[in-house]
Amino acid sequence: MPRVRTKPDLQDRLGALMVRVGIRRMAHLVVPGLYCVGQPDPASPVLVTANYKLSFDALRFALHGASAWILVLDTRGVNVWCAAGKGTLSTAEVVRRVQSSRLAEVVSGRELVLPQLAATGVAGFKVRRATGFSVAWGPVRAADLPAFLAADRQADEPMRRVTFTLAERLVLAPVELALALKPLAAALAVAFLLGGVGPGVFSLGAAAARGTWLGLALLGGVLLGCVGLPALLPWLPGRLFSLKAGLLGLAGGALLALLAPAGGLERLGLVLVATAVASWLGMNFTGCTPYTSPSGVEWEMRRAMPAQALALLAGVAAFVVGAF
Amino acid sequence: MKNFRYLEDKATLALDRDLCVGCGACATVCPHGVPVIAEGKARLADPGACMECGACAMNCPTGAITVTPGVGCASYIVSAWLHQAGLQRKGPGCC
Incomplete structure (x- = not known):
C-alpha cells in the first residue's frame, strides 16, 4: 500500500508550476489504485479522486495530520469536474476501481467519500447498487475535507458552492x-x-x-x-x-x-x-x-x-x- | 458566486414534480443551489443559475429532474459544429 506525503516538496511545486503553464501537462498522471495517508485502520474514511496531479495533490495536502484511504480513479490525467463532464470519471469507473483495488477486503466501512463535483459523472445510488458502498458527497474543495469529516460527513452551504475568486x-x-x-x-x-x-x-x-x-x-x-x-x-x-x-x-x-x-x-x-x-x-x-x-x-x-x-x-x- | 450570472433563461433544466420522491440528491450535488427541497419535494429555486453540469439529473433515481449537459467552451462547440457538418473527422474535443 503506497503511503503518500501530505506536505509538498520542491518536486511537487515544480510539477504544479509546469502543469499550470502547460508544459507536458498530460505527463503528470497518478497511477490509479488505492493509496493512504497517515496510519489508516479499516475504519478510516475512503476518499476518491481523479488521477490528475493537481487533484491528487490538493487532496493529500488537505489531509496533513489525518489518516485516510485514497482511491485514485483513472480519469486519463484530467481533473475531477472536467473528467466527470467528459465521461471518464463515471459510475462505471468508480465501480471498476472499487473492485480492482479489492477495497472491500481492506476497509470495514461501506462508504466512499466522493468530491461533490464528481456527481456530474457518477450516480451515487448506482455505485451503491453495484458495489455495496454508499456514496457520501464531500465538499467541492478538498481544503474543506477535514471540517467535513469532523462534522460526520456534513457539508455546510459554502462547502457545497463553487466560487470564482480572482x-x-x-x-x-x-x-x-x-x-x-x-x-x-x-x-x-x-x-x-x-x-x-x-x-x-x-x-x-x-x-x-x-x-x-x-x-x-x-x-x-x-x-x-x-x-x-x-x-x-x-x-x-x-x-x-x-x-x-x-x-x-x-x-x-x-x-x-x-x-x-x-x-x-x-x-x-x-x-x-x-x-x-x-x-x-x-x-x-x-x-x-x-x-x-x-x-x-x-x-x-x-x-x-x-x-x-x-x-x-x-x-x-x-x-x-x-x-x- | 452571486456576482457571477450568465444568461438567465437558456438552460435546458426541467423538473417533473410528480416523479420526484424528495430524496434530496439534486439539492446536495448542485454546485449553485438551484434545486431545493421544500414540502418533501424538489423545487427549482434559481433556474437562471443553472450551468447544465448534469449532476442533478445523473443522481436523480426517478428521472424527475432532467437537463442536457455539455461542455461550455467555445472551442468545443465549434469543434462539434465542424464534426456535425462533416468537416472534422474525429469527434468533438477541445483542450
Missing part, C-alpha cells in the same frame, strides 16, 4: 495563453506580410514598421482576452463574454491607435483587429468558468461570431487599404 480566474490564464501562442505566431507572420503591402507592392521597411503595429494589435487582443477578461470579469459590463472582452479590446485598440504614427483607416483597422481578437478569446473563457451553461454559450456564439469575423476582416482590410 486567484481561481487567473490561475487558468497561463494555459489559455500557451494554447493561444501557436495561432498568434502564425497571425504575427501574416501581420508582417500585410504590413509590407503598399504602393511599392511590398517593402520590407514597411513590413517591419507597420507590421509591428498590426502585431501589437493582435498581441494586445490576446492579452486582453486571455488575461484582462478573467482579471476584470466581475467589473466589466453586461453578461456576454464576447461583449465584455470586446469592450476591453476596443479600449486597448483605441490606445494603440492613438500611439501609432498612422492614418485614419489604419487606426480604425488596429481598433477592429484588437476588438475582434479579444472578443473571441474572451468568449472562449466561458469554458473555464464554473457558471456558464453550454446552451447559453451556444446562443451567444451564434450571435457573436459573425460580428467577430466581420470586425476582423474589416479591420485587416482597413489597415491594408490605409497604406495606399
Whole structure:
C-alpha cells in the first residue's frame, strides 16, 4: 500500500508550476489504485479522486495530520469536474476501481467519500447498487475535507458552492495563453506580410514598421482576452463574454491607435483587429468558468461570431487599404 | 458566486414534480443551489443559475429532474459544429 506525503516538496511545486503553464501537462498522471495517508485502520474514511496531479495533490495536502484511504480513479490525467463532464470519471469507473483495488477486503466501512463535483459523472445510488458502498458527497474543495469529516460527513452551504475568486480566474490564464501562442505566431507572420503591402507592392521597411503595429494589435487582443477578461470579469459590463472582452479590446485598440504614427483607416483597422481578437478569446473563457451553461454559450456564439469575423476582416482590410 | 450570472433563461433544466420522491440528491450535488427541497419535494429555486453540469439529473433515481449537459467552451462547440457538418473527422474535443 503506497503511503503518500501530505506536505509538498520542491518536486511537487515544480510539477504544479509546469502543469499550470502547460508544459507536458498530460505527463503528470497518478497511477490509479488505492493509496493512504497517515496510519489508516479499516475504519478510516475512503476518499476518491481523479488521477490528475493537481487533484491528487490538493487532496493529500488537505489531509496533513489525518489518516485516510485514497482511491485514485483513472480519469486519463484530467481533473475531477472536467473528467466527470467528459465521461471518464463515471459510475462505471468508480465501480471498476472499487473492485480492482479489492477495497472491500481492506476497509470495514461501506462508504466512499466522493468530491461533490464528481456527481456530474457518477450516480451515487448506482455505485451503491453495484458495489455495496454508499456514496457520501464531500465538499467541492478538498481544503474543506477535514471540517467535513469532523462534522460526520456534513457539508455546510459554502462547502457545497463553487466560487470564482480572482486567484481561481487567473490561475487558468497561463494555459489559455500557451494554447493561444501557436495561432498568434502564425497571425504575427501574416501581420508582417500585410504590413509590407503598399504602393511599392511590398517593402520590407514597411513590413517591419507597420507590421509591428498590426502585431501589437493582435498581441494586445490576446492579452486582453486571455488575461484582462478573467482579471476584470466581475467589473466589466453586461453578461456576454464576447461583449465584455470586446469592450476591453476596443479600449486597448483605441490606445494603440492613438500611439501609432498612422492614418485614419489604419487606426480604425488596429481598433477592429484588437476588438475582434479579444472578443473571441474572451468568449472562449466561458469554458473555464464554473457558471456558464453550454446552451447559453451556444446562443451567444451564434450571435457573436459573425460580428467577430466581420470586425476582423474589416479591420485587416482597413489597415491594408490605409497604406495606399 | 452571486456576482457571477450568465444568461438567465437558456438552460435546458426541467423538473417533473410528480416523479420526484424528495430524496434530496439534486439539492446536495448542485454546485449553485438551484434545486431545493421544500414540502418533501424538489423545487427549482434559481433556474437562471443553472450551468447544465448534469449532476442533478445523473443522481436523480426517478428521472424527475432532467437537463442536457455539455461542455461550455467555445472551442468545443465549434469543434462539434465542424464534426456535425462533416468537416472534422474525429469527434468533438477541445483542450
